[in-house]
Every structure is written in structure tokens, then in C-alpha cells.
Amino acid sequence: MKTKKIKLAYFSPTGTSERVARGVADGIEAAELETIDITRPETREKPVRCAADELLLVAVPVYMGRVPALLHGWLNALEARETPAVCIVVYGNRAYEDSLLELKDTLANRGCIPVAGGAYIGEHSFSDEQAPVAMGRPNEEDLRHAHAFGKAIREKLDSVASPADLADLQVPGEHPYGGRTQLWDVDFIAVDDRCAQCGLCAKVCPVGAVDPANSAAIDIAKCITCCACIKKCPQNARSKKASPVMEASQRLFNLFTEPKKPEYFL
């Protein structure tokens, strides 16, 4: 089948999953590309319906070895009928555990036919100058890999009349899934006097945890520790204070120094 239209859905608080996903989509070279940014809470309210002649690409970061639990609602509202689907997980150089299998199973349960899966490396959400982890990734080489993956997906789809003719996609992972879906409830963000109350932190927060009128007021129960507000602050006024998040970032910096390589499965 010829891929005419791609629906590209990504959850990407710090932008790495989006960059990988766009690299893969570029390589597929479909005539039409619709992006669905499910990082935005209002977008996650709208269910998506996919047709059989579209290609759905879903890219998510790995949180605690799993697909982020806050996406379950949107994923389980997805409607598809034999829509070919590409599953992409982006992880911070530790491990992606069973998350790619989890994403594949979820999309298959919604009526998609998973045709390809990829696991890419993105700068760790907790990474900073003091404890860099996978800093700058995806890098140029990762994006070339993503582009080549896209091309291979196109060739795979072109080789059959219908995705239903393809053999079942095999990706690494086991049932029951490992990892954890419960994230920390933790007060870990320090805001210093460079803060100009510009409100960008509240805008980029994917879960509405930052008060737009007072950027130092963070709802710990809502916060998913994605670090978007820290990394995107134009004044560099936000940082991590002593907390389990800071300890984790130090641990990751000490343990996961060897750069992992992206992988794809067709």
C-alpha cells in the first residue's frame, strides 16, 4: 500500500520524542502529515479516529520503564480499523524495558496493525550541566537513523497490498510488563529571583501543575517530574533542589555513561 497520509501523535514535554518522531515521518515521505501534540492537555481530551489508508505514528518517552500512565485515557479512546501503526519509544539512555511492547499491544487493542517499532535515545529529562545524561540526543546520527527507519517503513508498506498481509510485528519485551506506572509525588523544583513571572512554565507544563499567576506554586500531586518547566525557562530561573529527583539524576549520571544505540524493528 502507498502511504498517503501520516497521523503523527507525540507526547514530548522536553522535545526529544517529537524530534525523533518527525525524523521518522520525514523518512516515510508521505504526501500529507497531520501532527497531534498530545503533550497539550486539551489535545488529550479529543479522541482520534484513524482510517485504514492512513499511517499512525505514536511517539512517547519512557517513564519508569513504561508508557506514561497519563496517556492511557487518550490511547484507549483511539479508534482505528486496520490502520497500520508505528510505535516509537524514546528513553534517557537507561532502559526502555517493556515499554515498546506495551505501546504495540495498546495500539493493536485499539484496532491498529503495528507494522514497525523503534526505541531511540533522548537527553534524559533529569539531565543538566551538573549531571549530564545523554546530553544533546537525539543527535545528528540518531536523526539519520530515524530517517532511515522511516524509509524502511515506507518500503515495507509498499511491498504489500494491505498491512493485514504482513507477519505479526515482533518487538522486545515481556508480559507482565515490568517498570512502574506510579510516578513520584515530590517537591523538587527551586525557583530563584531571575524568574520574571513570564508564565511560560505554566504553558509548557503538560499536566497544568504550575500556577500561571505564580510560577513558584507547583501542584505536587499533578506534577509528573517531566522537567519541561525547568528546561524551557527563558531566564534559567528553575532548577532541581535536593530531592529524590536530584539523587536519581546523579545516579543516572554515574551509571549510564555508555551511549546506547537506537534500534528499530520491522
Ligand SMILES: Cc1cc2nc3c(=O)[nH]c(=O)nc-3n(C[C@H](O)[C@H](O)[C@H](O)COP(=O)(O)O)c2cc1C
Ligand atoms: C518520570 C520519568 C521517568 C523516566 N524513566 C526513564 C526510564 O525508565 N528509562 C530511561 O532510560 N529514561 C527514563 N526517563 C527519561 C526520558 O524517557 C527521556 O529523557 C526522554 O527522552 C524524554 O522525552 P521528551 O523529551 O519527549 O519529554 C524518564 C523521565 C521521567 C521524567
